[in-house]
Amino acid sequence: MAFNVGVLTHLCRRDACGPSIRQKADSSRNYAPSVRYKRSQANKPMSSNGDTGPGKTRPRRLLLCLDGVPHEVIENVRQRGLFDSFGAPSRLLSPFPTMTNIALSAMLGATPPLGYESLYFDKTARELRGGVSKYIGWRTPDKIPSSYMDELDYQEPLAFEFLVYVAPEKVWRTDMRRFRERFREAPQTRDYFAFLKGTDGLLHIRGPERLAVALESLDKILREIQTTCGWETEIVLFSDHGMNLRENRRVHLKTRLRDRGFSLSGSFSERSRATLAIPAFGLCGYAAIYCGDEEAVAEVANSLVELEGVDFSIYKDDTEAIAVTGANGVARVERKQTNGEASYRYLTSDGDPLQLHPILETLNQAGKLDEKGFASDKDWLANTANHIYPDALANLYTSLNTQRVRHTADVLVSLCDGYYYGWSPFARLTRLAATHGNALRPSSNAFLMSTHRTLPPFVRADDAQPLLRG
Numbered sequence: 001m002a003f004n005v006g007v008l009t010h011l012c013r014r015d016a017c018g019p020s021i022r023q024k025a026d027s028s029r030n031y032a033p034s035v036r037y038k039r040s041q042a043n044k045p046m047s048s049n050g051d052t053g054p055g056k057t058r059p060r061r062l063l064l065c066l067d068g069v070p071h072e073v074i075e076n077v078r079q080r081g082l083f084d085s086f087g088a089p090s091r092l093l094s095p096f097p098t099m100t101n102i103a104l105s106a107m108l109g110a111t112p113p114l115g116y117e118s119l120y121f122d123k124t125a126r127e128l129r130g131g132v133s134k135y136i137g138w139r140t141p142d143k144i145p146s147s148y149m150d151e152l153d154y155q156e157p158l159a160f161e162f163l164v165y166v167a168p169e170k171v172w173r174t175d176m177r178r179f180r181e182r183f184r185e186a187p188q189t190r191d192y193f194a195f196l197k198g199t200d201g202l203l204h205i206r207g208p209e210r211l212a213v214a215l216e217s218l219d220k221i222l223r224e225i226q227t228t229c230g231w232e233t234e235i236v237l238f239s240d241h242g243m244n245l246r247e248n249r250r251v252h253l254k255t256r257l258r259d260r261g262f263s264l265s266g267s268f269s270e271r272s273r274a275t276l277a278i279p280a281f282g283l284c285g286y287a288a289i290y291c292g293d294e295e296a297v298a299e300v301a302n303s304l305v306e307l308e309g310v311d312f313s314i315y316k317d318d319t320e321a322i323a324v325t326g327a328n329g330v331a332r333v334e335r336k337q338t339n340g341e342a343s344y345r346y347l348t349s350d351g352d353p354l355q356l357h358p359i360l361e362t363l364n365q366a367g368k369l370d371e372k373g374f375a376s377d378k379d380w381l382a383n384t385a386n387h388i389y390p391d392a393l394a395n396l397y398t399s400l401n402t403q404r405v406r407h408t409a410d411v412l413v414s415l416c417d418g419y420y421y422g423w424s425p426f427a428r429l430t431r432l433a434a435t436h437g438n439a440l441r442p443s444s445n446a447f448l449m450s451t452h453r454t455l456p457p458f459v460r461a462d463d464a465q466p467l468l469r470g
């Protein structure tokens with residue numbers, strides 16, 4: 001039996017969303033059977049091809065991404081009764097570095113962005129590209145940083161992109177009103193995907209209390225939408241990354257590297273063996289370092305070990321391994337592929353930089369380690385999804401060995417919560433009440449919840465696409 005698109009279109013058509021029409025529709029004979037049908041379909045696998053997809057084999061979906069809202073915050077506001085028509089929120093594991101473009105391109109199975117942020121290092125041209133002026137320019141269709149942006153039906157007007165970090169409340173209110181109007185006008189036969197960035201600005205600048213107030217107004221809007229559109233519209237609410245909810249200060253990365261004999265530049269010439277480029281843009285909990293000479297990579301990572309605010313650095317260490325080095329020790333993460341199944345090994349040579357020794361012991365006792373100490377990717381995920389570094393091995397390995405971005409850094413630095421690296425003019429504008437970017441749990445735990453489906457307790461960003469778009 002096909003989903004009754006006619007009823008749906010009639011019901012939720014523009015101007016047909018007022019309460020009086022809704023009441024009329026509820027009492028209509030045509031309406032009740034399709035509601036029963038849809039409820040029974042709610043947890044079945046879905047596809048958007050051919051005769052399947054929005055308004056046919058499944059309800060049409062409103063996908064609403066709230067930039068930077070941590071899983072923990074959603075849990076807290078739900079305890080106060082907000083979003084109570086949604087199922088329990090999954091922990092959606094945001095990839096390292098925990099930044100919007102990286103997270104959303106992974107979650108939507110889209111092309112990788114050029115760099116971690118709009119200012120990035122182009123490894124082919126060997127120079128910094130992008131930045132503030134390009135940030136605006138990228139919103140034109142031929143310069144889109146990742147193809148996920150093609151899928152957005154709503155995102156804030158261009159002028160808001162920076163304003164959101166100066167006047168977050170005003171931007172949030174205007175942005176939400178505009179989203180509601182646009183959504184009301186959208187065709188009912190396809191999904192609608194909106195990205196609200198105001199939540200990220202609110203958290204960075206004002207902290208969690210002000211965000212909670214903003215979420216109350218969002219809750220009201222979503223209740224209105226549900227009342228108006230009924231069971232025909234599934235609402236999927238999610239975030240791209242989380243956030244540490246504490247005041248953050250600058251890490252003196254450049255000073256340390258200069259003290260160790262490196263020079264910093266926006267471009268590399270032939271004779272730049274000790275030259276590094278470290279794009280500085282948003283005030284975030286990671287840094288991406290590009291080396292003029294690959295011989296310098298390990299030395300750069302080692303130079304940062306004792307620096308206040310640095311948790312650890314990672315770099316590629318031959319073809320199927322990465323090195324992890326930090327104040328808590330030195331380790332190698334190795335990956336092997338057997339019959340299409342990935343497995344990982346965590347080898348420490350000093351200390352335990354990722355705090356995985358207890359997990360290793362658990363895996364060992366459960367007989368999950370092979371004779372060489374490898375455990376399957378699945379077992380590591382099951383045992384580390386709620387770890388202080390969620391899904392650490394696959395997450396960190398993947399950050400350097402797959403195309404999270406087109407121009408992967410030589411060294412990725414994960415800072416401790418409470419520290420940021422970034423562009424100083426941004427720092428002068430405001431105090432930083434929260435930030436994200438590192439591989440720790442607060443930034444890595446985004447959330448995902450649905451009004452119609454029960455979702456797994458945790459979902460890797462790379463596995464989210466079928467749940468969002470399928």
Ligand SMILES: [Zn+2]
Nearest residue numbers: 068200204436
């Ligand atoms: Zn942010």
